Amino acid sequence: MVVIISVAGILIKSWFRPRRGMQTVTLIPGDGIGPEISTAVMKIFEAAKAPIQWEEKNVTAIKGPGGKWIIPPEAKESMDKNKIGLKGPLKTPIAAGHPSMNLLLRKTFDLYANVRPCMSIEGYKTPYTDVDLVTIRENTEGEYSGIEHTIVDGVVQSIKLITEDASRKIAEYAFEYAKNNQRASVTAVHKANIMRMSDGLFLRKCRQVAENYRDIKFTEMYLDTVCLNMVQDPTQFDVLVMPNLYGDILSDLCAGLIGGLGVTPSGNIGANNVAIFESVHGTAPDIAGLDLANPTALLLSAVMMLRHMGMHDYSKKIETACFNTIRDKKVLTGDLGGKSKCSEFTAEICQRVRDMD
Amino acid sequence: ADFFALAPIQWEEKNVTAIKGPGGKWIIPPEAKESMDKNKIGLKGPLKTPIAAGHPSMNLLLRKTFDLYANVRPCMSIEGYKTPYTDVDLVTIRENTEGEYSGIEHTIVDGVVQSIKLITEDASRKIAEYAFEYAKNNQRASVTAVHKANIMRMSDGLFLRKCRQVAENYRDIKFTEMYLDTVCLNMVQDPTQFDVLVMPNLYGDILSDLCAGLIGGLGVTPSGNIGANNVAIFESVHGTAPDIAGLDLANPTALLLSAVMMLRHMGMHDYSKKIETACFNTIRDKKVLTGDLGGKSKCSEFTAEICQRVRDMD
Numbered sequence: 001m002v003v004i005i006s007v008a009g010i011l012i013k014s015w016f017r018p019r020r021g022m023q024t025v026t027l028i029p030g031d032g033i034g035p036e037i038s039t040a041v042m043k044i045f046e047a048a049k050a051p052i053q054w055e056e057k058n059v060t061a062i063k064g065p066g067g068k069w070i071i072p073p074e075a076k077e078s079m080d081k082n083k084i085g086l087k088g089p090l091k092t093p094i095a096a097g098h099p100s101m102n103l104l105l106r107k108t109f110d111l112y113a114n115v116r117p118c119m120s121i122e123g124y125k126t127p128y129t130d131v132d133l134v135t136i137r138e139n140t141e142g143e144y145s146g147i148e149h150t151i152v153d154g155v156v157q158s159i160k161l162i163t164e165d166a167s168r169k170i171a172e173y174a175f176e177y178a179k180n181n182q183r184a185s186v187t188a189v190h191k192a193n194i195m196r197m198s199d200g201l202f203l204r205k206c207r208q209v210a211e212n213y214r215d216i217k218f219t220e221m222y223l224d225t226v227c228l229n230m231v232q233d234p235t236q237f238d239v240l241v242m243p244n245l246y247g248d249i250l251s252d253l254c255a256g257l258i259g260g261l262g263v264t265p266s267g268n269i270g271a272n273n274v275a276i277f278e279s280v281h282g283t284a285p286d287i288a289g290l291d292l293a294n295p296t297a298l299l300l301s302a303v304m305m306l307r308h309m310g311m312h313d314y315s316k317k318i319e320t321a322c323f324n325t326i327r328d329k330k331v332l333t334g335d336l337g338g339k340s341k342c343s344e345f346t347a348e349i350c351q352r353v354r355d356m357d
Numbered sequence: 358a359d360f361f362a363l364a365p366i367q368w369e370e371k372n373v374t375a376i377k378g379p380g381g382k383w384i385i386p387p388e389a390k391e392s393m394d395k396n397k398i399g400l401k402g403p404l405k406t407p408i409a410a411g412h413p414s415m416n417l418l419l420r421k422t423f424d425l426y427a428n429v430r431p432c433m434s435i436e437g438y439k440t441p442y443t444d445v446d447l448v449t450i451r452e453n454t455e456g457e458y459s460g461i462e463h464t465i466v467d468g469v470v471q472s473i474k475l476i477t478e479d480a481s482r483k484i485a486e487y488a489f490e491y492a493k494n495n496q497r498a499s500v501t502a503v504h505k506a507n508i509m510r511m512s513d514g515l516f517l518r519k520c521r522q523v524a525e526n527y528r529d530i531k532f533t534e535m536y537l538d539t540v541c542l543n544m545v546q547d548p549t550q551f552d553v554l555v556m557p558n559l560y561g562d563i564l565s566d567l568c569a570g571l572i573g574g575l576g577v578t579p580s581g582n583i584g585a586n587n588v589a590i591f592e593s594v595h596g597t598a599p600d601i602a603g604l605d606l607a608n609p610t611a612l613l614l615s616a617v618m619m620l621r622h623m624g625m626h627d628y629s630k631k632i633e634t635a636c637f638n639t640i641r642d643k644k645v646l647t648g649d650l651g652g653k654s655k656c657s658e659f660t661a662e663i664c665q666r667v668r669d670m671d
Contacts, residue, residue: 008640031662032455042441076614099436126546127441127442127545143474143505143508143509144508146507146508148510148511148512149511150511151444151510153478154478154479154515155475155476155477155478155479156475156476156512156515157473157474157475157512158473158474158476158509158511158512158513159471159472159473159474160457160471160472160473161469161470161471162464162470162471162472163468163469163470164467164468164469165468165542188589191457191559191562192658194457194458194460195457195462195472196462197462197463197464197470197472198397198462198470198471199472201468201470223563223564224562224565224566224567225566227541227563227564227566227567227570228566228567228569228570228574228575229570230567230570231441231567231571232570232573232574243562245505248505248537249537249538249541250541252538252539252541252546253538253541253567254540254547255537255541255548256541256542256544256545257545259399259546260542260546261542297661312657
């Protein structure tokens with residue numbers, strides 16, 4: 001009797017404890033093409049035998065106690081426990097009454113840094129080759145304070161807020177990222193010639209943080225000069241750190257250089273070591289459920305996630321399989337110029353991943 | 358080139374180094390102001406911004422003196438001057454008096470700073486009207502308002518509303534709206550989808566430089582500033598290049614194309630076409646190019662080549 005109970009106990013324990021070495025990640029498939037591209041990512045991770053266990057959660061906003069919109073407590077608990085999340089596109093319902101889900105997630109987990117590595121993809125032709133830069137955007141304040149007033153009839157003011165704390169935090173993240181990812185330089189992007197106090201404060205914090213990273217080259221450049229130079233020669237840029245609005249613009253500009261939101265990964269870093277990686281394209285309702293979607297953006301975001309978690313071998317393996325598939329141009333989804341289905345593109349990457357072992 | 362194009366233009370040279378006026382305020386020399394007020398049209402080269410001179414930027418002073426509310430930059434790909442793009446043909450029209458450049462900032466508490474962005478109904482209406490008039494006078498098919506009204510609902514919302522209202526009076530011109538980030542995302546993938554773009558100050562600062570980059574940079578980009586009372590000042594927007602000043606190495610293309618823009622503004626379409634064509638053909642044929650365009654010619658040689666082509670057109 002005692003032996004049977006012990007064995008039963010061991011069996012029961014192993015159901016609830018993750019397999020040794022496995023890390024659990026919260027997965028938010030999202031809407032539209034979200035579920036199918038999430039499935040694609042899970043299949044590829046399985047083929048790679050990556051030690052990731054997925055915990056699927058829904059984040060449709062609900063009304064919490066006190067009438068405030070919140071994400072479902074289940075989803076929040078999962079993220080707080082796992083710390084790492086992967087998220088597909090969420091639709092922004094126009095008349096649902098609640099704020100954008102992305103905004104809600106940002107506030108819930110204090111996602112203060114938005115990180116987008118932009119690397120040219122061989123085989124996916126754009127006017128540029130050799131783009132290899134990272135935009136790091138402060139994502140909590142700046143021009144997106146939401147504070148606006150009508151002064152008198154026909155005169156409106158919008159307030160841009162810059163704080164010492166947020167500026168220091170994002171600068172620290174940028175330099176740590178550069179250090180952990182062997183990046184040579186960090187450039188602060190600003191308009192302190194025009195906005196002397198606000199951007200001036202941002203710049204000062206960047207300079208102060210730079211002092212603690214003598215191995216990393218620190219430069220400063222006006223936003224308009226960055227744009228002027230970026231479209232002429234993006235190879236001159238490495239890590240770029242900036243306040244909210246400039247980050248909004250530059251991150252999309254850079255995504256355009258490598259081919260658009262369908263191939264661009266993105267990560268959001270929050271307080272308490274929470275990090276949510278996500279594709280930043282839309283839900284594409286017109287092709288949802290038709291096995292036509294391109295999972296590249298979500299897959300590269302998942303690769304970014306693996307790197308963040310220190311799983312460099314797995315991230316390299318999966319990323320290489322993805323890039324080689326695109327480079328060889330035999331199996332490509334429609335948006336990449338091919339005729340293959342999402343499942344075929346996924347299967348091709350899975351095969352390449354398996355062949356690497 | 359104008360001497361040889363026989364363009365009916367007489368030049369009145371003026372200096373605009375800031376001086377202290379009565380009351381201690383920095384002003385441009387009265388002579389220069391009178392000249393502009395009389396002539397209405399000006400052409401300006403690069404001005405240096407002295408760091409410790411004590412006075413504000415000359416460009417800012419000019420802008421305030423003549424209420425230069427619209428900054429206009431036509432960006433057209435130059436055949437022979439290779440960039441990752443061909444067929445760029447768009448115009449950025451930037452509101453140049455308000456928006457994020459109000460200069461109003463405060464420290465709220467230690468470590469918390471606010472900057473004020475001002476959008477007014479009047480300035481928004483004025484710039485929208487200019488954009489549609491420009492489109493009409495230059496046979497442009499569409500005007501796109503660039504904004505972030507999803508985030509800045511009131512300020513950019515006001516700007517957008519005025520654009521929509523003005524659009525109603527120009528039914529022949531297609532009016533669209535696009536978020537600034539979407540514009541940038543699309544601009545670097547396919548700039549041919551854009552025509553006339555109108556926007557508030559900061560977005561204009563960024564987009565006008567982005568677009569200049571698409572066609573090859575500030576060395577080849579023309580610019581015009583439209584002010585109150587029909588004043589218009591056309592200018593090259595590159596720097597003073599002190600390292601090559603006086604060495605006959607400079608590229609006059611940006612200032613020349615700005616002068617071409619000026620001729621168009623004055624209704625002198627034949628002359629503008631002639632000079633522009635001579636300039637573009639010189640660059641296209643690649644035999645006589647200044648250093649920055651990839652050649653070895655002097656400024657005077659490049660200029661002489663354009664002059665010859667202009668004369669040959671008669």
